Amino acid sequence: MIQETAASVIGGAMIKMGKHRESSYSGLAAPAALGALRDAGITKDDVGAVFCGHAFGGMLTGQRIVKELGIGDVPVTNVDNACSGGATAVHLAVRAIEDGHCDIALVIGVDKLTQFGGGTLPLVQEDPEVQNGIVMPAVYAMRARRFLHERDAKVEDLAAVSVKARRHGAANPYAQFQSEVTVEQVLDSRPIADPLTLMQCCPTGDGAAAVVLMSERERKRRGAQGMRAAASVLHSGQFEAGFRDMLRPEISYHSARDAYEAAGFGPEDLDVVELHDAFTIAELVYYEALGLCEPGESVGLLRDGRTTYGGDVVVNPSGGLLSKGHPVGASGVAQVVEVLWHLTDRAGARQVGDAQRALTHVTGGGIAGLDHGACTIHLFERTA
Amino acid sequence: MTDQESVLLPVADTAGDDRPVVTETGGLRGGRCQSCGAGSFPRAYICPSCNNTTIEEAELPGEGSLYTWTTVHISPTFPTPYTLGYIDLSDGLRLLAQVLAPQEQLRCDLPVRLVSSDQSPTGWGFVPVEGATA
Numbered sequence: 001m002i003q004e005t006a007a008s009v010i011g012g013a014m015i016k017m018g019k020h021r022e023s024s025y026s027g028l029a030a031p032a033a034l035g036a037l038r039d040a041g042i043t044k045d046d047v048g049a050v051f052c053g054h055a056f057g058g059m060l061t062g063q064r065i066v067k068e069l070g071i072g073d074v075p076v077t078n079v080d081n082a083c084s085g086g087a088t089a090v091h092l093a094v095r096a097i098e099d100g101h102c103d104i105a106l107v108i109g110v111d112k113l114t115q116f117g118g119g120t121l122p123l124v125q126e127d128p129e130v131q132n133g134i135v136m137p138a139v140y141a142m143r144a145r146r147f148l149h150e151r152d153a154k155v156e157d158l159a160a161v162s163v164k165a166r167r168h169g170a171a172n173p174y175a176q177f178q179s180e181v182t183v184e185q186v187l188d189s190r191p192i193a194d195p196l197t198l199m200q201c202c203p204t205g206d207g208a209a210a211v212v213l214m215s216e217r218e219r220k221r222r223g224a225q226g227m228r229a230a231a232s233v234l235h236s237g238q239f240e241a242g243f244r245d246m247l248r249p250e251i252s253y254h255s256a257r258d259a260y261e262a263a264g265f266g267p268e269d270l271d272v273v274e275l276h277d278a279f280t281i282a283e284l285v286y287y288e289a290l291g292l293c294e295p296g297e298s299v300g301l302l303r304d305g306r307t308t309y310g311g312d313v314v315v316n317p318s319g320g321l322l323s324k325g326h327p328v329g330a331s332g333v334a335q336v337v338e339v340l341w342h343l344t345d346r347a348g349a350r351q352v353g354d355a356q357r358a359l360t361h362v363t364g365g366g367i368a369g370l371d372h373g374a375c376t377i378h379l380f381e382r383t384a
Numbered sequence: 385m386t387d388q389e390s391v392l393l394p395v396a397d398t399a400g401d402d403r404p405v406v407t408e409t410g411g412l413r414g415g416r417c418q419s420c421g422a423g424s425f426p427r428a429y430i431c432p433s434c435n436n437t438t439i440e441e442a443e444l445p446g447e448g449s450l451y452t453w454t455t456v457h458i459s460p461t462f463p464t465p466y467t468l469g470y471i472d473l474s475d476g477l478r479l480l481a482q483v484l485a486p487q488e489q490l491r492c493d494l495p496v497r498l499v500s501s502d503q504s505p506t507g508w509g510f511v512p513v514e515g516a517t518a
Contacts, residue, residue: 120458126398128426129480132506133461138468141454149452149492193454194487239432241424242476246452368480369432 002228004217007097007105008383010226011040012337014209017176017325021114021206025057029110029208030068036106037069040212041224044069047212048102050076051092053085053109054329056122065108074102080329083278084234084364085109086209087332087376093213094232094378103218109333110208118204121328129368137201139366140279141193143246147281148195150247153299155195159186161280162199162322164308169319171350174334176205176325200280200322207327209334219383227343227358230263231379237370244371251375252289252363260291263379265357267291270313272342272358274335277320287315290361290377314352317342328364332376335360343382356382395429405508406500407443412473416442423477446498448473450510453483453490462505471496471510482509 013035020028029052037044050071052062062076081088086109093105116122120135127134144158163183169175181199189198214224235255244250260266267290275290277283287298292313301307307315318324318338321331339358341347358380365373407413415427419436428439453469467490469483482504483490489512496510503509 119460122460130461132480132482133456133459133466133468134480135456135459135461137458138454138456141456142452142468142470145454146452146492191455191457193456193458195454240478241422241432242478243451243472244478246470 002216004215005098005100006216006228007094007213008216008219008226008228009211009336009340009380010214010219010224011036011038011042011212012210012340013039014174014334014337015207016174017205017207017327017334019114019205020112023112023206025054025061025110025112026065026068028112028206029065029108029210032208032210033065033069033106033108036210036212040214041222042104042212044071046104047071047074047106049074049093049096049105051079051089051105051107052076053079053081053087053089053332054111055080055082055085056111056113056115057329061110062108065110066106071106081374081376082365083276083326083328084332084362084374084376085329087335087360087362087378088234088374090211090333090336090378091232091234091376094229097213097215103215105213106210107213107333108208108210109330111327111329112206113204113327114206123366127367129366134366135193136366137193137196137279140281141196143285144195144281146246147284151296151299155187156183157284157299157302158195158200158280159183160302161277161283162186164302165277165316165320165322168308168317168350169323172319172324175319175323176203177319177323196279196281202278202321202326205325205327207325207330207334209330209337211333211336211340225344225383227340227380228383229378230265230381231259231377233259233262233377235375237372237374239369241369247285248295249285249289249371251371252286252361255375255377256290259377259379265379269357270359271355272317272339272352273313273315273361274318274320274338274358275315275361276363277316277322278326280322283315283320286361290359309352317347317350317352332360332362335362336378339380343380397429404500406446406498409443410446410498411443412446412498414442414444415439423475425477425479444477445474447513448496448510450483450490450492450494450496451478452492455487466505469510482506484509484511
């Protein structure tokens with residue numbers, strides 16, 4: 001029995017990810033927001049609350065976007081949780097509906113990274129690790145180094161993550177990169193933070209995505225179809241002054257455990273996963289954290305093709321952050337749009353066959369003493 | 385307690401401290417909680433373990449092992465390339481620091497020690513302990 005206040009994603013839209021220097025934040029996000037309303041079969045007047053995730057949009061980003069659509073007089077909440085900001089906005093919308101604050105919520109995720117002119121993601125200078133020269137690729141590179149040390153893995157196994165991502169992304173018209181690459185090309189691309197090369201890092205880009213969520217009672221009244229949020233979990237990292245196993249990121253393990261418990265189904269039931277592959281090593285570590293395989297088995301899972309079409313579960317059919325792109329605040333919402341398309345049989349050439357259940361996972365930020373600042377996991381199930 | 389005494393003031397944690405990170409005896413200038421004994425680097429002002437606010441400056445050990453490392457080729461902070469590593473100090477604290485050695489000398493779990501160095505953009509870092517192997 002589904003509760004009347006259970007939340008479902010009914011509509012979604014995103015713009016093509018890429019370098020959109022000629023667009024403002026509202027220029028990026030308004031088309032996605034309007035697209036999501038139309039996809040859900042609602043108008044602007046039906047929206048009861050707006051949640052906007054972004055990291056670099058500045059003050060009142062959400063209001064700057066929705067005023068273009070004539071949406072006002074409703075609560076608009078702006079959310080920063082670094083790369084997890086968009087997914088955190090989805091989480092808040094789920095909670096708002098479950099708690100009865102509204103029946104229809106609009107969620108927007110957006111960021112424009114070309115405003116920084118390239119290079120690594122700007123980090124907060126107050127952090128002691130930033131003052132010592134940390135950059136996001138270095139965080140993951142050190143995780144990769146330890147992975148290669150502890151596991152029976154080679155740099156070619158890291159590169160294979162990019163090869164899969166780019167193969168998937170080649171079929172995604174929304175992806176920033178729509179071309180395939182080889183292991184050799186990945187490893188021969190320029191070094192960023194050893195052992196990670198350029199093609200093992202998500203690109204700089206701009207993008208936006210939006211979804212409409214509805215209560216079960218409203219969904220039934222309208223006869224709308226989509227996917228129910230079976231679990232919506234947000235965790236923050238726990239400060240640790242000493243040893244931390246970088247191959248066992250606790251924030252993702254704990255979030256996944258809580259999400260499966262809330263949903264009543266497990267990793268073996270998933271058909272589609274969109275996970276946080278900002279760098280190649282992340283995908284391998286997260287296979288284990290999300291329970292797609294036992295700890296120590298991630299390299300074999302990828303090598304055996306069990307995370308692509310024809311395998312156990314298709315991980316990152318969109319091409320993931322490595323191929324689709326990673327405008328940080330947009331990514332968590334874009335993941336939800338991607339799995340919505342699969343769970344409603346609208347994913348075109350990259351459709352995962354008979355997709356019933358999906359997981360989205362996105363972490364946020366690197367700060368000293370935490371494995372990550374935030375982690376959001378959603379589990380979705382096709383509405384009956 | 386008078387109203388005046390109860391007024392909270394911020395921690396002046398960005399006030400400049402020109403003293404070197406490496407102490408005269410080769411240790412690391414950090415902090416230690418006077419209540420629970422937890423070490424911190426940089427020195428904490430509120431103990432994350434017990435929330436006590438009496439944290440005295442303390443010399444932390446300058447020896448540890450290199451958990452992992454990377455050579456960074458793109459950075460807005462310092463000229464590249466430079467090498468960073470996570471060092472697990474002998475008293476259990478972990479910190480990020482510059483690693484001052486050629487890549488071919490580095491291994492995970494390699495014993496390393498703290499040094500002051502003009503070669504480091506921060507003025508300090510860790511080098512392999514001579515003759516050590518991981």
